[in-house]
Amino acid sequence: MAVRGAVPEVIWARPERTGRGPKPAYTRDDIAAAAVRIADAQGLDAVSMRHVAAELGCGTMSLYNYVPRKEDLHELMVDAVSAEHARWEPSGDWRADMRRVAGQTRELMRRHPWLPRLMSPAYGFSPNALRYLEHCLACLDPLEAPYGTKLEFIALLNGMVTTYVRNELDTAERVRALPWSEDEENAVRIAYLGSRIASGAYPRMAAAFAEDAGPIDLEAVFERAVERVLDAFDPERGAR
Amino acid sequence: MAVRGAVPEVIWARPERTGRGPKPAYTRDDIAAAAVRIADAQGLDAVSMRHVAAELGCGTMSLYNYVPRKEDLHELMVDAVSAEHARWEPSGDWRADMRRVAGQTRELMRRHPWLPRLMSPAYGFSPNALRYLEHCLACLDPLEAPYGTKLEFIALLNGMVTTYVRNELDTAERVRALPWSEDEENAVRIAYLGSRIASGAYPRMAAAFAEDAGPIDLEAVFERAVERVLDAFDPERGAR
DNA sequence: ACCGCACTGCGTACGGTGTACGTAACTACG
DNA sequence: CGTAGTTACGTACACCGTACGCAGTGCGGT
Numbered sequence: 407m408a409v410r411g412a413v414p415e416v417i418w419a420r421p422e423r424t425g426r427g428p429k430p431a432y433t434r435d436d437i438a439a440a441a442v443r444i445a446d447a448q449g450l451d452a453v454s455m456r457h458v459a460a461e462l463g464c465g466t467m468s469l470y471n472y473v474p475r476k477e478d479l480h481e482l483m484v485d486a487v488s489a490e491h492a493r494w495e496p497s498g499d500w501r502a503d504m505r506r507v508a509g510q511t512r513e514l515m516r517r518h519p520w521l522p523r524l525m526s527p528a529y530g531f532s533p534n535a536l537r538y539l540e541h542c543l544a545c546l547d548p549l550e551a552p553y554g555t556k557l558e559f560i561a562l563l564n565g566m567v568t569t570y571v572r573n574e575l576d577t578a579e580r581v582r583a584l585p586w587s588e589d590e591e592n593a594v595r596i597a598y599l600g601s602r603i604a605s606g607a608y609p610r611m612a613a614a615f616a617e618d619a620g621p622i623d624l625e626a627v628f629e630r631a632v633e634r635v636l637d638a639f640d641p642e643r644g645a646r
Numbered sequence: 647m648a649v650r651g652a653v654p655e656v657i658w659a660r661p662e663r664t665g666r667g668p669k670p671a672y673t674r675d676d677i678a679a680a681a682v683r684i685a686d687a688q689g690l691d692a693v694s695m696r697h698v699a700a701e702l703g704c705g706t707m708s709l710y711n712y713v714p715r716k717e718d719l720h721e722l723m724v725d726a727v728s729a730e731h732a733r734w735e736p737s738g739d740w741r742a743d744m745r746r747v748a749g750q751t752r753e754l755m756r757r758h759p760w761l762p763r764l765m766s767p768a769y770g771f772s773p774n775a776l777r778y779l780e781h782c783l784a785c786l787d788p789l790e791a792p793y794g795t796k797l798e799f800i801a802l803l804n805g806m807v808t809t810y811v812r813n814e815l816d817t818a819e820r821v822r823a824l825p826w827s828e829d830e831e832n833a834v835r836i837a838y839l840g841s842r843i844a845s846g847a848y849p850r851m852a853a854a855f856a857e858d859a860g861p862i863d864l865e866a867v868f869e870r871a872v873e874r875v876l877d878a879f880d881p882e883r884g885a886r
Numbered sequence: 887a888c889c890g891c892a893c894t895g896c897g898t899a900c901g902g903t904g905t906a907c908g909t910a911a912c913t914a915c916g
Numbered sequence: 917c918g919t920a921g922t923t924a925c926g927t928a929c930a931c932c933g934t935a936c937g938c939a940g941t942g943c944g945g946t
Contacts, residue, residue, distance in 0.1 A: 414830040414831050414833075414834045415834060416834055416835055416838045418838060419834075419838045419841075424892080424893075425892090425893090425943065425944085426891075426892040426893050426942075426943055426944075427891085427892055427893025427894055427941065427942065427943075428893065428894050428895085428940080428941045428942060428943095429893095429894085429941095429942085430893090430894070431894080431895085454931080454932065454933080455932085455933065455934080456931085456932080456933090464895070464896080465895060465896040465897075466896080466897090466933095466934090467895075467896055467897075467898095467934080467935095467936095468894070468895045468896060470934075470935095471893080471894055471895075475933090475934090476932095476933065476934090477820075526816055526820075527813045527816060527817065528816065528817055528820065528831075528835070531835055531838060531839050531842070536842060536847075536848055536851070537848075539848075539851060540847075540848045540849075540850055540851055543850035543851065543854070544850060547850075552857060552858070553850070553853060553854035553857045553858070554854070554857065554858050556854075557854060558867065558870065558871065561813075562806065562871055562874065565805070565806060565809035565810070565813075566802065566805060566806065566809075568809065569805035569806075569808065569809050570805070573767040573801075573805075576766055576767060576768065577767070577768055580717075580766070580768065584654075590654040591654050591768075593654075594654045594655060594656055594659075595656055595768070595771055598656045598658060598659045598771060599771050601659075602771070602773075602776060607776075607780075608776055608777075608779075608780045609780075610780055610783035610784060610787075610793070611776070611779060611780055611783065613793060614783070614793035614794070614796070614797060617792060617793045617794065618792070618793070618794050627798065630798065631798065631802055634802065634875075634878040634879065635874075635878065637877075637878050637883075638874040638875065638877050638878040639874065643877075643883060664921080664922075665913095665914065665915085665921095665922095666913070666914055666915075666920075666921045666922055667911095667912065667913055667914075667920090667921055667922025667923055668911075668912045668913060668922065668923050668924085669912095669913085669922095669923085670922090670923070671923080671924085694902080694903065694904080695903085695904065695905080696902090696903080696904095699925095704924075704925080705924065705925040705926075706904095706905090706925075706926090707905080707906095707907095707924075707925050707926075707927095708923075708924050708925060710905075710906095711922080711923055711924075715904090715905085716903095716904065716905090
């Protein structure tokens, strides 16, 4: 049966090779790697079917033999970099392990700044996503809670990390397409914000800015946020 | 000075009317409203400069007199719907007030399913965003904490709500562009997930699925998540 | 052994996108 | 009253995702 018909399918359920005809010139991993290479170097917007095909060294439409829609290419990319997630023998201290998971996810996203934008619950079924989830659950074995709660914990922590890193990197990624630099952009926005605050319409924001004018330490902010989320699920949270 | 030169600017700092030449036919609000109308009815992908111009009843390129880049149009849209945020006299119970804020934000995003995808820290300077932030800070007046902590609180809660609603709506928005229905998509993915779990490679996930096979109550999950975040910032969190 | 068919590879084409640029009309200021 | 700065907008370009058609290839069934 030809690929042409529009039928719902998960790309992972689709076999790479069906047996008939000439053998494919590329593997799914080749394609994902090519797309990731482009995204890392030139940003997510540069990941077009044409560019990926050129990077692979084949015609544009040949790509569609491997990837029915561009969306599936994105799914392949997310799964490919998810393979970079390290998995270790749980230490028995779930807080320490989850802290490490969070930090590692953040590092992963900093290596691949396009990742947060591509994160979708629909991609949670990919092989490496499943492995990652199982590993998180293993780390949470010492935590006495039903699996439902653990899953909500993982979702909340992951969501927080994703949101956080996205906010951290969004401007940097966005600015790539802009004709001016990130610093210029920020300077202009800060200046505008200052003028608004000076209007007196936002007394508490003015106080907030007056309170702490020093440069914010993103590292510390991230670690505090992680600790908050861990606290929220710690039965012994009484002991600060 | 003509708009043509690429100069960093915040759209809010740009005056709507400069005085010379023929008076503009539309206001910024007209344009934002038209874009929001299209996004609500046909999804975010339908919001193109051409469509918005047609909705307004003017030529495509005329739009660029009001909005230098499409990105700015998105900023206008986010600000426009942010005006729907209700602001009330803080009750004195910050938990109750923040709960209400979270619920309201969720409702706002359900009315405008494209909103989560457009949320960006760069849009935090718009007039309505500033009003919203000031209101949140007012609600947090009873909480004894430095403004830095309060801002981190608001960011974490907002991020959680955004992530949550996005996960809730992402598939629905995404499926609009797909040639099959959301149910078909889900059925196929669940079936694949089942086959993976049946492989035995993911014992904890298997256990998680065995533990609670009932349909998940999204409402309850959301409320629990909100409560977790509130707990994380509650000095009296010892009293469950 | 050989035919047929499913598959790969790929060029072409279509309808869409954001937006640079040039031109014409208009109005408030010097 | 000129003229400079603005609005309005048609045209054009480069790029996008992808439907379709055709040529070549090699395995499965007979």
